Amino acid sequence: MAQPIISVRNLHKWYSGVHALRGVTLDFAPNEAVGLVGDNGAGKSTLINILSGAQTASEGEISVEGQPVNIANPRDAMDLGIETIYQYNSMVPTMSIARNLFIGREPMKFSLLGLGVMDRKKMADESVKAIADVDLHLRSPDALVGELSGGQRQGVAIARAMHFKSKVMILDEPTNHLAVKETGKVIGFVRSLKELNITGIFISHNIHHVFDCCDRIVAMARGEIVLDKRTDDTSMDEILDVL
Amino acid sequence: MKRMLKIYLEKPELAALSLLAALVILFQIRSGGVFLSADNLRGILGILPEIGLMVIGVTVLMICGEFDLSVGSVFALMPMTMAVLLVDGTPFFPAFLAGLAACAAIGFINGYITIKYGIPSFITTLGMLFIARSLTIVISGGFPPLLPAELPNWLFTVFVGPGNLFRMSFLWFVVIAVLASLLMSRTNFGNWVHATGGFLPAAKAMGIPTARVKIACFMLCSMLAGFAGMIQVLRLGSPLPSIGEGWELQAVAAAVIGGTALSGGIGTVAGGVIGAILIRVIDNGLILSQVDANWFKFAIGFLTIFAVVANAWLGKRAKAIKVET
Numbered sequence: 004m005a006q007p008i009i010s011v012r013n014l015h016k017w018y019s020g021v022h023a024l025r026g027v028t029l030d031f032a033p034n035e036a037v038g039l040v041g042d043n044g045a046g047k048s049t050l051i052n053i054l055s056g057a058q059t060a061s062e063g064e065i066s067v068e069g070q071p072v073n074i075a076n077p078r079d080a081m082d083l084g085i086e087t088i089y090q091y092n093s094m095v096p097t098m099s100i101a102r103n104l105f106i107g108r109e110p111m112k113f114s115l116l117g118l119g120v121m122d123r124k125k126m127a128d129e130s131v132k133a134i135a136d137v138d139l140h141l142r143s144p145d146a147l148v149g150e151l152s153g154g155q156r157q158g159v160a161i162a163r164a165m166h167f168k169s170k171v172m173i174l175d176e177p178t179n180h181l182a183v184k185e186t187g188k189v190i191g192f193v194r195s196l197k198e199l200n201i202t203g204i205f206i207s208h209n210i211h212h213v214f215d216c217c218d219r220i221v222a223m224a225r226g227e228i229v230l231d232k233r234t235d236d237t238s239m240d241e242i243l244d245v246l
Numbered sequence: 247m248k249r250m251l252k253i254y255l256e257k258p259e260l261a262a263l264s265l266l267a268a269l270v271i272l273f274q275i276r277s278g279g280v281f282l283s284a285d286n287l288r289g290i291l292g293i294l295p296e297i298g299l300m301v302i303g304v305t306v307l308m309i310c311g312e313f314d315l316s317v318g319s320v321f322a323l324m325p326m327t328m329a330v331l332l333v334d335g336t337p338f339f340p341a342f343l344a345g346l347a348a349c350a351a352i353g354f355i356n357g358y359i360t361i362k363y364g365i366p367s368f369i370t371t372l373g374m375l376f377i378a379r380s381l382t383i384v385i386s387g388g389f390p391p392l393l394p395a396e397l398p399n400w401l402f403t404v405f406v407g408p409g410n411l412f413r414m415s416f417l418w419f420v421v422i423a424v425l426a427s428l429l430m431s432r433t434n435f436g437n438w439v440h441a442t443g444g445f446l447p448a449a450k451a452m453g454i455p456t457a458r459v460k461i462a463c464f465m466l467c468s469m470l471a472g473f474a475g476m477i478q479v480l481r482l483g484s485p486l487p488s489i490g491e492g493w494e495l496q497a498v499a500a501a502v503i504g505g506t507a508l509s510g511g512i513g514t515v516a517g518g519v520i521g522a523i524l525i526r527v528i529d530n531g532l533i534l535s536q537v538d539a540n541w542f543k544f545a546i547g548f549l550t551i552f553a554v555v556a557n558a559w560l561g562k563r564a565k566a567i568k569v570e571t
Contacts, residue, residue, distance in 0.1 A: 057451065078453030093451040095444035097511035098437075106441050107452040109434040118435050150565075 006069050008033045008171060008202050009054065009085070014063035016049050016226075023049045024060070025226040031171065036193055036203040038213030038234075041223035042246055047206055050223070051175055054204075055087035056080035078107070084170035088160045090179050096149030100141065101130040103148050104163045133166040134159065137192070154185025161192060171202045178212055190216045210239050222246060248567055255564035258505025259517030261556040265503075265549065266524050273531030281534055284409055290530050291412040292405075295419035296478045297496060298522040301504075302426050303470035304497040305518030309430065310463040311443030311510025315371040316356060317471035317497055319378035321490030324349050324472025325479035326382045326391075333391045338398055345476060346469055352378060353468030357461035367464075375494065383487045390485050403481045415477045422470070427515040439463060444511025471497075499546050500525050503553040524549065 007030035016024040024046050031037055041047045052058040054065070056077040065072055067083050074080050080087070087093070094103050101123075110122040110129070130144040139158040141151075148156060157177050164172050174193065178186045193216040196203040207213050213220060214234060222230040222242050229245045230237070254260060273281040280286055300317050307314050324345040331341035356374055360367045402414050430436035441449040442456045449456050471490075479485045500521030506513030528545045532538075 055451075056453075076453060077451055081453060087451065089447075089451060093448045095441045095448050095511065097444040098440055102437055102440070106437060106449065107454050109437055111434065114434070118433065120432050121434050121437065123432070 005033060007031055007066075008068060010066040010069075011050075011054075012064040012066075014050065014053065014065070015061045016046075016053065016058070017061050023226050024053075024063075027063070027223075027226075027228060029221065029228060029231070031202050031204065033170075033202055034197055034200055035219060036196060036205065036217045038217035038220045039204060039206045039223065040208065040210055040213055040220060040242060040246070042208065045223040045246070046226040047223050048175065049226075051087070051173055051204070051206055054080065054085060054171075055173055056085075057087075081108075081167065081169075084168070085173065086164035086167060086169035086171070087173040087175060088157065088164060088177050090176035093160055094148045094156050097147065099145045099147055100134070100151075100159055101126045101144035103159065104130045104133060104144075104166065108167065129166065130162075133162040137162045137165060152182075152185070153180050154182060154188060157181065157185070157189055161189075165199075169201060171204065172196060173204045173206070175206045176208070177205075178207060178209065186212070193217070210242055214239060252564050252567045255560045255567070258507075258512055258557055259514055259520055260505070261553050261560060262504045262517060262520045262524060265553065265556075266520055266527065269524070269527055269531060273527065273535060277531070277534035281531060284411060286530065286534065288405070288411055290526050291416050292481070293478075294523060294526045295413070295415040296474045296481075297493065297500065297525060298419050298519060299422060299474035299477070300471045300493060300497045301500040301518045301522040302423055302515055303467035304494075305501040305504065305506050305513055305515055306426060306430065306439065307463045307467040308498075308501050308506045308508065309443050309510060309513045310439045310460055311446065312357075312360065312367040312460055312464065313371065313498075313508075314356065314464065314467050314471075315368065315494045316352065316374035316378055317467060318490040318492060318494035319375050319382065320349055320352055320468050320471045321475035321478070321493060322485075322487055323352070323378045323382045323475070325476045325485045325489075326386050326487060328476060329391045329393055329479070329485040330385050332394055332397075342476070345472060349468040349472030350465050353465035354461060356468065357464030360464075361457045361460060379487075379491075386485070386487050390487065393479075393483060393485065397480060399480055402477050413481070415481070418473075418477070423515060423519050430515055435459070435462075440511060442510075496525060496546065497522075499550045502550050505553070505557055521553075 009031045011027060011029045014024050014027040027050060039047045049058065053060045056074045056079050059075060065074060072083060105126050110125045112120045112122045127144045134141050137158055139155060139162065148159065177189050181189065190212055193203050193205050205213060205217055217234055219233050220237060220242065221228060222245050224246055230242060300321065304314060304317060327348045328341045328345035331344055332338065352374060356367065356371050360370045404414055406412065406414055430439065438454045438459045441454055442459045446456060475490055478489055501513065501518045502508065503524055504517030504521030506517060525546060529542055532542055532545065
């Protein structure tokens with residue numbers, strides 16, 4: 004296997020009294036679509052939260068493209084090219100699409116010490132383009148995200164991740180609360196990541212969805228990895244067995 | 247056309263603006279044309295900045311998803327701090343800066359405690375309401391100190407403008423309102439404030455330093471309240487320890503009337519300013535219309551509820567307009 008894009012070694016996480024991750028070691032290859040499955044409390048969200056910077060590990064190492072890294076907050080993860088799309092999506096409903104796309108990474112006309120005036124024209128233009136790029140058709144970048152359907156919101160979140168040229172895209176239960184048609188769209192998107200040369204990590208407890216779009220399936224239970232196989236080499240029964 | 251209508255109906259300050267226009271016309275008629283006379287406008291514009299500056303800070307903080315009940319007390323504490331220093335022989339500007347620094351410190355404490363211990367800002371700032379008021383009285387020693395004769399009133403309270411229509415404080419108010427409005431709409435910081443108040447988990451997930459953003463808003467809110475208090479004291483010529491009592495709720499009312507949501511994320515500085523103007527207009531207009539002045543609070547209370555209901559209704563109407571976005 005080529006050099007892994009993300010490599011996790013012996014990752015542990017304790018919450019007061021709960022050992023949520025018990026020494027997870029895992030590699031993600033470039034350009035691979037990995038499905039991460041497991042029951043509630045299996046540790047998959049904890050693992051993802053650590054990779055996306057929402058939490059920090061109690062112990063263990065993470066490398067990105069061979070370099071040991073310290074992911075202390077979401078910004079660190081984004082700077083490393085790791086974008087996360089969350090279940091209760093990471094959009095602010097009371098803000099426009101254009102503003103949502105650039106939260107925390109606003110293009111600036113000028114700035115001092117990180118604060119300054121936003122380039123609103125650039126934000127509008129680029130968000131129109133970013134949305135069109137993910138095949139989403141919205142007329143105005145000024146529409147409030149709160150007025151969009153769940154699927155459209157996930158689309159905007161995906162557009163954001165694409166716009167910032169992520170190398171790894173983590174999709175945390177992106178199909179929850181979505182209509183059937185919109186779910187199909189998200190799954191199609193995960194499949195298309197390969198052509199875009201992006202590693203996808205797809206978290207779901209719907210095993211059908213995972214089989215639909217992933218090259219490899221990693222199953223977790225009780226804070227450990229209990230199965231790690233190519234999709235072609237395993238079956239739904241085998242996975243249900245180990246969970 | 248439909249699209250324009252939809253956009254306007256969704257503006258949270260719309261209800262307040264229509265109310266303001268209606269009330270101005272009503273008072274103008276009821277007062278027999280006195281309401282919009284230069285003399286009366288001078289009276290309204292002369293004291294508008296005091297509540298107005300406070301409302302700007304309260305509005306920004308509410309958009310950020312927090313709440314400050316201590317502004318009325320800070321309104322009194324800032325000028326008292328300054329007055330005590332002035333009496334001690336400190337020149338004006340160091341005393342002024344010390345007063346603002348005290349406000350900044352209070353804002354910081356409000357924000358830090360709220361975030362660090364995860365308690366509602368309602369509680370933190372309720373406590374600070376009592377603390378700051380008490381400090382004001384303690385440092386005054388029970389008697390309002392006598393302000394020195396030489397104060398830069400030319401910078402804050404003298405009448406200027408065409409026909410001496412407004413005081414210098416009004417210019418401060420306009421400049422600060424415009425700057426705050428631009429801060430919220432044009433800068434990345436404004437974007438972070440909206441995101442932090444609009445949906446905190448999303449703001450955090452996108453790497454916004456939400457704790458710092460909130461603390462900055464608390465500090466801004468306290469400093470504007472203190473600055474407003476100083477303007478009132480310079481206008482009155484005496485730092486009374488009781489000024490600003492009850493203003494914290496008027497300021498919240500003004501922000502809410504102007505379309506700011508208590509839940510955060512929604513609102514504009516312009517809306518808050520309109521709310522503040524409404525409060526001053528009602529206060530003045532009731533008197534000119536020879537209505538018992540005790541109806542003032544009734545009117546504010548009624549308007550607060552009415553504005554929120556009207557906004558909700560307008561929002562619903564806007565949603566019902568079928569225009570694709």
